[in-house]
Amino acid sequence: MHKKKILVTGATGFVGTALCRRLTHDGVLHAGAVRQHAGFGQFEIGELTGRVDWSSALADCDAIIHLAARVHIMKDRADDPLTAFRAVNVAATENLARQAAQHGVRRFIFASSIKVNGESTSDKPFLASDLPITLDPYGQSKLEAEQALARIAEATGLEVVIVRPPLVYGPGVGANFLRLMQLVKSGLPLPFGALNNCRSMVALDNLIDLLLTCVRHPAAAGQTFLVSDGHDVSTPELIRMLAAAMGKRAWLLPVPTKLLAAGAAVAGKSAAAERLLGSLQVDIEKTRSTLGWQSVVSMDDAINATVAHFLSHS
Secondary structure, three states: OOOOEEEEEOOOOHHHHHHHHHHHHHOOOEEEEEOOOOOOOEEEOOOOOOOOOOHHHHOOEEEEEEOOOOOOOOOOOOOOHHHHHHHHHHHHHHHHHHHHHHOOOOEEEEEOOHHHOOOOOOOOOEOOOOOOOOOOHHHHHHHHHHHHHHHHHHHHOOEEEEEEOOEEEOOOOOHHHHHHHHHHHHOOOEOOOOOOOOEOEEEHHHHHHHHHHHHHOHHHOOOEEEOOOOOOEOHHHHHHHHHHHOOOOOOEOOOOHHHHHHHHHHOOOHHHHHHHHOOEOEOOHHHHHHHOOOOOOOHHHHHHHHHHHHHHOO
8 A cells, every 4th residue: 555644743833733734634644743742643752853763653654744943043042053953953854864764755855944045135036056155053954954865865765855945924923023013013113114125935825835745746856946925025015014914004214224234233133133124035936847836825815814813812
Protein backbone atom coordinates (compact mmCIF):
# COMPACT_ATOMS: atom_id res chain seq x y z
CA MET A 1 0.00 0.00 0.00
CA HIS A 2 1.42 3.42 -0.96
CA LYS A 3 2.46 5.58 1.97
CA LYS A 4 0.49 8.80 2.13
CA LYS A 5 0.97 10.25 5.60
CA ILE A 6 2.46 13.72 5.92
CA LEU A 7 4.44 14.54 9.06
CA VAL A 8 4.26 18.17 10.14
CA THR A 9 6.85 19.38 12.66
CA GLY A 10 6.10 22.49 14.66
CA ALA A 11 2.45 21.46 14.43
CA THR A 12 1.26 23.81 17.17
CA GLY A 13 3.00 26.91 15.83
CA PHE A 14 1.46 29.75 13.83
CA VAL A 15 1.95 28.07 10.46
CA GLY A 16 1.75 24.49 11.73
CA THR A 17 -1.65 24.89 13.36
CA ALA A 18 -3.17 26.34 10.20
CA LEU A 19 -1.44 23.74 8.01
CA CYS A 20 -2.81 20.83 10.06
CA ARG A 21 -6.26 22.42 9.94
CA ARG A 22 -6.01 22.57 6.13
CA LEU A 23 -4.86 18.94 5.92
CA THR A 24 -7.76 17.83 8.12
CA HIS A 25 -10.19 19.82 5.96
CA ASP A 26 -8.77 18.22 2.81
CA GLY A 27 -8.96 14.73 4.30
CA VAL A 28 -5.20 14.21 4.06
CA LEU A 29 -3.70 11.68 6.47
CA HIS A 30 -1.15 13.49 8.59
CA ALA A 31 0.52 13.57 11.97
CA GLY A 32 1.96 16.43 13.99
CA ALA A 33 5.20 16.50 15.93
CA VAL A 34 5.01 18.64 19.06
CA ARG A 35 7.38 19.42 21.90
CA GLN A 36 5.00 18.29 24.65
CA HIS A 37 1.37 17.49 25.49
CA ALA A 38 0.73 15.50 22.34
CA GLY A 39 -2.92 15.08 21.39
CA PHE A 40 -4.63 12.67 19.04
CA GLY A 41 -2.57 12.11 15.89
CA GLN A 42 0.47 13.84 17.36
CA PHE A 43 3.91 12.70 18.49
CA GLU A 44 5.68 14.20 21.49
CA ILE A 45 9.37 14.69 20.74
CA GLY A 46 10.53 16.87 23.64
CA GLU A 47 13.27 19.38 22.97
CA LEU A 48 14.21 19.57 19.29
CA THR A 49 17.82 18.36 19.14
CA GLY A 50 20.07 16.26 16.96
CA ARG A 51 19.38 13.24 19.17
CA VAL A 52 15.60 12.84 18.80
CA ASP A 53 14.43 9.36 17.77
CA TRP A 54 11.82 9.94 15.05
CA SER A 55 11.05 6.26 14.34
CA SER A 56 7.45 6.25 15.55
CA ALA A 57 6.56 9.50 13.78
CA LEU A 58 8.16 8.38 10.51
CA ALA A 59 6.29 5.08 10.23
CA ASP A 60 4.21 5.08 7.01
CA CYS A 61 5.35 8.64 6.28
CA ASP A 62 5.55 9.75 2.65
CA ALA A 63 6.52 13.39 3.15
CA ILE A 64 7.65 15.79 5.87
CA ILE A 65 6.91 19.49 6.16
CA HIS A 66 9.55 20.68 8.60
CA LEU A 67 8.38 23.90 10.27
CA ALA A 68 9.86 23.46 13.75
CA ALA A 69 12.75 25.82 14.40
CA ARG A 70 14.42 28.15 16.83
CA VAL A 71 12.94 31.35 15.49
CA HIS A 72 14.49 34.77 15.07
CA ILE A 73 14.47 36.71 18.35
CA MET A 74 14.96 40.49 18.48
CA LYS A 75 16.52 40.36 21.97
CA ASP A 76 18.28 37.00 22.04
CA ARG A 77 19.43 36.16 25.56
CA ALA A 78 21.53 33.14 24.61
CA ASP A 79 25.23 33.44 25.51
CA ASP A 80 26.11 32.17 22.04
CA PRO A 81 23.11 32.69 19.70
CA LEU A 82 24.71 30.99 16.69
CA THR A 83 25.40 27.81 18.66
CA ALA A 84 21.83 27.84 19.99
CA PHE A 85 20.41 28.30 16.49
CA ARG A 86 22.64 25.60 15.05
CA ALA A 87 21.58 23.05 17.67
CA VAL A 88 17.92 23.31 16.62
CA ASN A 89 17.91 24.59 13.05
CA VAL A 90 20.88 22.64 11.72
CA ALA A 91 21.63 19.56 13.86
CA ALA A 92 17.99 18.68 14.53
CA THR A 93 17.02 19.21 10.90
CA GLU A 94 19.90 17.07 9.67
CA ASN A 95 19.02 14.33 12.16
CA LEU A 96 15.38 14.28 11.04
CA ALA A 97 16.31 14.21 7.36
CA ARG A 98 18.77 11.33 7.78
CA GLN A 99 16.21 9.27 9.67
CA ALA A 100 13.58 10.17 7.08
CA ALA A 101 15.77 8.81 4.31
CA GLN A 102 16.39 5.62 6.29
CA HIS A 103 12.63 5.13 6.72
CA GLY A 104 11.93 5.57 3.02
CA VAL A 105 10.33 9.00 3.20
CA ARG A 106 9.97 10.35 -0.32
CA ARG A 107 10.06 14.13 0.12
CA PHE A 108 11.27 16.63 2.72
CA ILE A 109 9.88 20.20 2.59
CA PHE A 110 12.02 22.60 4.61
CA ALA A 111 10.62 25.95 5.72
CA SER A 112 13.72 28.13 5.55
CA SER A 113 13.73 31.94 5.56
CA ILE A 114 14.28 34.83 3.17
CA LYS A 115 17.01 35.84 5.63
CA VAL A 116 19.19 33.33 3.77
CA ASN A 117 19.12 35.77 0.86
CA GLY A 118 19.68 38.83 3.02
CA GLU A 119 17.98 41.54 5.05
CA SER A 120 16.99 44.05 2.36
CA THR A 121 16.85 44.77 -1.35
CA SER A 122 17.56 47.94 -3.29
CA ASP A 123 17.61 47.81 -7.07
CA LYS A 124 16.11 44.37 -7.69
CA PRO A 125 14.15 41.66 -5.85
CA PHE A 126 15.79 38.56 -4.43
CA LEU A 127 15.94 35.42 -6.56
CA ALA A 128 16.22 31.89 -5.24
CA SER A 129 19.45 31.58 -7.25
CA ASP A 130 21.14 34.61 -5.64
CA LEU A 131 24.26 34.03 -3.57
CA PRO A 132 23.27 33.98 0.12
CA ILE A 133 24.09 37.03 2.22
CA THR A 134 23.24 36.01 5.77
CA LEU A 135 23.72 38.78 8.31
CA ASP A 136 22.57 37.22 11.57
CA PRO A 137 22.83 33.87 13.41
CA TYR A 138 19.26 32.86 12.51
CA GLY A 139 19.80 33.34 8.78
CA GLN A 140 23.17 31.60 8.98
CA SER A 141 21.63 28.58 10.70
CA LYS A 142 18.92 28.33 8.05
CA LEU A 143 21.55 28.46 5.30
CA GLU A 144 23.62 25.76 6.98
CA ALA A 145 20.49 23.60 7.32
CA GLU A 146 19.79 24.01 3.60
CA GLN A 147 23.37 22.96 2.82
CA ALA A 148 23.13 19.92 5.10
CA LEU A 149 19.87 18.87 3.42
CA ALA A 150 21.48 19.18 -0.01
CA ARG A 151 24.24 16.79 1.07
CA ILE A 152 21.73 14.29 2.45
CA ALA A 153 19.65 14.50 -0.73
CA GLU A 154 22.70 13.77 -2.86
CA ALA A 155 23.74 10.84 -0.69
CA THR A 156 20.34 9.22 -0.18
CA GLY A 157 17.96 10.33 -2.93
CA LEU A 158 15.64 12.08 -0.46
CA GLU A 159 13.71 14.70 -2.43
CA VAL A 160 14.40 17.98 -0.63
CA VAL A 161 12.41 21.14 -1.35
CA ILE A 162 13.40 24.49 0.20
CA VAL A 163 10.86 27.29 0.70
CA ARG A 164 12.09 30.71 1.86
CA PRO A 165 9.19 32.88 3.04
CA PRO A 166 9.38 36.57 3.89
CA LEU A 167 7.10 37.93 6.64
CA VAL A 168 4.10 35.62 7.09
CA TYR A 169 0.82 37.16 8.26
CA GLY A 170 -2.69 35.92 8.87
CA PRO A 171 -5.23 35.44 11.64
CA GLY A 172 -3.35 35.02 14.92
CA VAL A 173 -0.10 36.59 13.71
CA GLY A 174 2.19 37.96 16.41
CA ALA A 175 5.48 39.83 16.66
CA ASN A 176 6.01 42.95 14.53
CA PHE A 177 2.83 42.61 12.48
CA LEU A 178 0.72 42.41 15.64
CA ARG A 179 2.48 45.47 17.07
CA LEU A 180 1.79 47.39 13.86
CA MET A 181 -1.91 46.51 14.05
CA GLN A 182 -1.97 47.68 17.67
CA LEU A 183 -0.42 51.00 16.65
CA VAL A 184 -2.92 51.48 13.84
CA LYS A 185 -5.81 50.65 16.16
CA SER A 186 -4.58 53.20 18.70
CA GLY A 187 -5.28 56.01 16.22
CA LEU A 188 -2.00 57.70 17.09
CA PRO A 189 -0.18 59.56 14.32
CA LEU A 190 2.53 57.40 12.75
CA PRO A 191 5.70 58.96 11.27
CA PHE A 192 5.86 56.86 8.10
CA GLY A 193 4.13 59.09 5.55
CA ALA A 194 7.34 59.88 3.65
CA LEU A 195 8.45 56.27 3.19
CA ASN A 196 8.75 54.97 -0.36
CA ASN A 197 9.89 51.42 0.39
CA CYS A 198 8.55 48.17 -1.01
CA ARG A 199 8.13 44.89 0.86
CA SER A 200 7.00 41.38 -0.05
CA MET A 201 4.87 39.43 2.41
CA VAL A 202 2.96 36.17 2.23
CA ALA A 203 -0.48 35.40 3.61
CA LEU A 204 -0.71 32.28 5.76
CA ASP A 205 -3.13 30.59 3.34
CA ASN A 206 -0.81 31.26 0.40
CA LEU A 207 2.23 29.84 2.18
CA ILE A 208 0.32 26.72 3.20
CA ASP A 209 -0.93 26.20 -0.33
CA LEU A 210 2.61 26.41 -1.68
CA LEU A 211 3.95 24.00 0.94
CA LEU A 212 1.30 21.44 -0.07
CA THR A 213 2.02 22.03 -3.75
CA CYS A 214 5.68 21.27 -3.00
CA VAL A 215 4.65 17.95 -1.42
CA ARG A 216 2.94 16.65 -4.53
CA HIS A 217 4.37 18.44 -7.58
CA PRO A 218 6.96 16.33 -9.44
CA ALA A 219 8.98 19.38 -10.50
CA ALA A 220 9.49 20.60 -6.93
CA ALA A 221 12.10 18.01 -6.00
CA GLY A 222 15.55 19.48 -5.47
CA GLN A 223 14.37 23.06 -5.90
CA THR A 224 14.46 26.23 -3.81
CA PHE A 225 11.43 28.52 -4.00
CA LEU A 226 10.69 32.04 -2.85
CA VAL A 227 7.09 32.88 -2.02
CA SER A 228 4.93 35.98 -1.60
CA ASP A 229 1.42 37.21 -2.29
CA GLY A 230 2.67 38.63 -5.59
CA HIS A 231 1.66 42.14 -4.52
CA ASP A 232 4.36 44.17 -2.80
CA VAL A 233 3.47 47.13 -0.59
CA SER A 234 5.11 50.12 1.06
CA THR A 235 4.81 50.59 4.79
CA PRO A 236 2.38 53.52 4.34
CA GLU A 237 0.25 51.45 1.96
CA LEU A 238 0.17 48.55 4.43
CA ILE A 239 -0.86 50.90 7.25
CA ARG A 240 -3.66 52.30 5.09
CA MET A 241 -4.87 48.78 4.31
CA LEU A 242 -4.88 47.87 8.01
CA ALA A 243 -6.66 51.10 8.93
CA ALA A 244 -9.30 50.59 6.23
CA ALA A 245 -9.95 47.05 7.47
CA MET A 246 -10.48 48.52 10.94
CA GLY A 247 -12.81 51.21 9.64
CA LYS A 248 -10.27 53.89 10.53
CA ARG A 249 -8.37 56.56 8.70
CA ALA A 250 -4.59 56.28 8.78
CA TRP A 251 -2.84 59.31 10.26
CA LEU A 252 0.60 59.36 8.62
CA LEU A 253 3.12 62.12 9.23
CA PRO A 254 5.78 62.73 6.51
CA VAL A 255 8.88 62.43 8.70
CA PRO A 256 12.06 62.05 6.56
CA THR A 257 13.32 58.46 6.42
CA LYS A 258 16.86 59.45 7.37
CA LEU A 259 15.57 61.11 10.51
CA LEU A 260 13.60 57.99 11.47
CA ALA A 261 16.64 55.80 10.86
CA ALA A 262 18.85 58.09 12.94
CA GLY A 263 16.36 58.07 15.80
CA ALA A 264 16.16 54.27 15.68
CA ALA A 265 19.96 54.02 15.76
CA VAL A 266 20.16 56.24 18.84
CA ALA A 267 17.54 54.06 20.54
CA GLY A 268 19.37 50.86 19.55
CA LYS A 269 16.44 49.81 17.36
CA SER A 270 18.04 49.85 13.93
CA ALA A 271 17.25 46.21 13.14
CA ALA A 272 13.59 46.61 14.07
CA ALA A 273 13.35 49.91 12.19
CA GLU A 274 14.73 48.35 9.02
CA ARG A 275 11.65 46.11 8.85
CA LEU A 276 9.49 49.22 8.62
CA LEU A 277 11.76 51.58 6.73
CA GLY A 278 13.64 49.38 4.27
CA SER A 279 12.67 47.35 1.22
CA LEU A 280 12.65 43.60 0.88
CA GLN A 281 11.21 42.16 -2.32
CA VAL A 282 11.22 38.63 -3.69
CA ASP A 283 10.77 37.46 -7.27
CA ILE A 284 8.38 34.49 -7.40
CA GLU A 285 8.38 33.94 -11.15
CA LYS A 286 10.35 30.70 -10.77
CA THR A 287 7.79 29.46 -8.24
CA ARG A 288 4.94 30.30 -10.58
CA SER A 289 6.47 28.89 -13.74
CA THR A 290 7.95 25.70 -12.23
CA LEU A 291 4.91 24.72 -10.19
CA GLY A 292 2.10 26.51 -12.00
CA TRP A 293 1.36 28.07 -8.62
CA GLN A 294 -0.74 31.15 -7.97
CA SER A 295 -1.87 32.82 -4.76
CA VAL A 296 -5.12 31.37 -3.47
CA VAL A 297 -6.05 34.50 -1.51
CA SER A 298 -5.54 38.17 -2.36
CA MET A 299 -3.64 40.47 -0.05
CA ASP A 300 -6.79 42.56 0.49
CA ASP A 301 -8.78 39.53 1.62
CA ALA A 302 -5.92 38.21 3.76
CA ILE A 303 -5.44 41.59 5.47
CA ASN A 304 -9.19 41.80 6.16
CA ALA A 305 -9.20 38.31 7.70
CA THR A 306 -6.12 39.09 9.79
CA VAL A 307 -7.60 42.34 11.11
CA ALA A 308 -10.99 40.72 11.81
CA HIS A 309 -9.30 38.08 13.98
CA PHE A 310 -7.20 40.74 15.71
CA LEU A 311 -10.23 42.89 16.53
CA SER A 312 -12.20 39.92 17.82
CA HIS A 313 -9.37 39.03 20.21
CA SER A 314 -8.41 42.50 21.44
